[in-house]
Amino acid sequence: MKKILTLLIIAFPLLANAQYNFKKGSLTLPDHEKIQGSIDLREGQLNPTIVNFQAADGSIKQYTPETCLSYDIEGYEKYESYKIPITLSKIKVIELSNGIDTSTKTEAIFLRLLSEGKNVKLYSYRDNLKMRFFIKEAKDAVPYELIRQIYLSAGSNGIAETKKTYLKQLSDLISKYAANESKNIERVGYYQKEIAKVVQVINGAGNQEVTVVNKAPGSRFFAGVGLNVNKLDFVAAQSPGKKIPNDAVFAPTLAVGIDFLINPAIGRLIFRTEASAYTSDHSIDAYNEDEIYPRAHHSFKQASFVISPQFLYNFYNTQKLKVYGTAGFALHLSKFSSISTESLTPGFQPMRTEGGNNLSLRELLIAYPISAGVCLNNKFQLYLGYTAPVSVTGGVANYKINVARYKLGVNYLFGRAN
Incomplete structure (x- = not known):
């Protein structure tokens, strides 16, 4: 998905220059x-x-x-x-x-x-x-x-x-x-x-x-659904270059927001504020340096509320079809539950710890999402999104858990806009 987004971003200036x-x-x-x-x-x-x-x-x-x-x-x-x-x-x-x-x-x-x-x-x-x-x-x-x-x-x-x-x-x-x-x-x-x-x-x-007669509204609301694909990696302090991949986690998400059109007559540049929510179940294996078998297995449930201010730019901008990209930042407010750790003793006997005594998770973090998509008939937006890896752990020095997010979604735009 990152390669697709990169190709779209490269093509955006060509679309913008060629469009009337x-x-x-x-x-x-x-x-x-x-x-x-x-x-x-x-x-x-x-x-x-x-x-x-x-x-x-x-x-x-x-x-x-x-x-x-x-x-x-x-x-x-x-x-x-x-x-x-x-x-x-x-x-x-x-x-x-x-x-x-x-x-x-x-x-x-x-x-x-x-x-x-x-x-x-x-x-x-x-x-x-x-x-x-x-x-x-x-x-x-x-x-x-x-x-x-x-x-x-x-x-x-x-x-x-x-x-x-x-x-x-x-x-x-x-x-x-x-x-x-x-x-x-x-x-x-x-x-x-x-x-x-x-x-x-x-x-x-x-x-x-001399006033603008065909003046489009300066703002509009939208609502959407999507699917987050969360990819977690475990990184140990002893071997920071070694990332231990884990299975992707799929999390449905709901979103609402408002767009402010910088120039409503054209509608090319837009300031967007989006609020979204999702829940997900995570499990991740933790390794020490050069170990073949995991030293611990962490699991937790996460419920998140996200506020994301961003700029949207329509590189190709017609009534029937728009091709756009977005960039901004996202403030994640999360609540964690069902935190547990299964670890192996020196004799490789399993030991379960409830409450995540060995796992420190951040309830507040900032991420930087980008997306690319198309808008059909000024009503439906279909998009792919990517958020660069950010650590969800805090207060520990011997390891960190990074999560990268991919997103596939659709928005419905309310009201009229150019």
């Missing part, structure tokens, strides 16, 4: 011709630099800000392209300039349309440097940036200061288009929600925010 997420949309060319088709909706916080467009005949063509005036993914996103100056001042504390950095560069970019009205349009643009907001007045051909500059001033002893030019820009727009409105903007932060409220005042009743 097309949604119905339209694209406007430089000659103002509007073409209908499907547009690749990508996950990520940065504004796109290219857009993949699929025509009715299935052919795919890439467009850039130089070859596309605008595009609209119906119910999701709208972008317009402009060749404009953008500021280059940094915002990370360790990268702040001494004094105000007024440097800019001019390039063609895709701006995401946030809201529009009779007077102005509001856009956002995020690249690897920072988030920026732009305003385009109805009379103007191109938008301009709402400027915020964070810097270290002389004599500030390393304390950052902020020049909020955007407040003056917004104030001028209110005076120009909504002089009768009283709006105190001195405390308006450089955030989408706060700036959008000011733009709503500027545009008045005709303002329209």
Whole structure:
């Protein structure tokens, strides 16, 4: 099973790179011709630099800000392209300039349309440097940036200061288009929600925010069943490189949990919290160094409750089929019972010890599971899982018992998600 999981993990990046997420949309060319088709909706916080467009005949063509005036993914996103100056001042504390950095560069970019009205349009643009907001007045051909500059001033002893030019820009727009409105903007932060409220005042009743219509839920519940295959190894301190294998133990498991979709419109990256429970009966032979016959035979029953936070990533992501992997950690809370040890005396006579006086077991441990699986029709997940060996013994120095877990399971997803 480990080999299968390894092969799947190697194949995941190939699946991710080859996959599109097309949604119905339209694209406007430089000659103002509007073409209908499907547009690749990508996950990520940065504004796109290219857009993949699929025509009715299935052919795919890439467009850039130089070859596309605008595009609209119906119910999701709208972008317009402009060749404009953008500021280059940094915002990370360790990268702040001494004094105000007024440097800019001019390039063609895709701006995401946030809201529009009779007077102005509001856009956002995020690249690897920072988030920026732009305003385009109805009379103007191109938008301009709402400027915020964070810097270290002389004599500030390393304390950052902020020049909020955007407040003056917004104030001028209110005076120009909504002089009768009283709006105190001195405390308006450089955030989408706060700036959008000011733009709503500027545009008045005709303002329209560009919202996501086809918004999938941001969370969903799931329930599942599975089969744990627990493989125990005995390792003696006298011969740490020698592992004594024992028969695998099969343990049915039940699971419930909740998924939080990082970007519900796409549903590629998910934070999952899972709770599961299982019971199992274990028996294991213990050897001393180079012995042919076991020195002792341990047995115990285990009931465990497991909490596992993890990240799930859909490397291949379509409505009908998803191929995914998960990784995280698992907190095992266990209760042990029926602990007994059968040992051999120096004369090789059996001696049974009830209560496990010679066996110390950990009721709390942390493990690190991974899994790979497929999701069918956004409802059923089939997966294989593996947890690296972890010691279930504690407080002893002369031996340890390691358990590796393999898991085969199925989950049912409740609710709608992309």
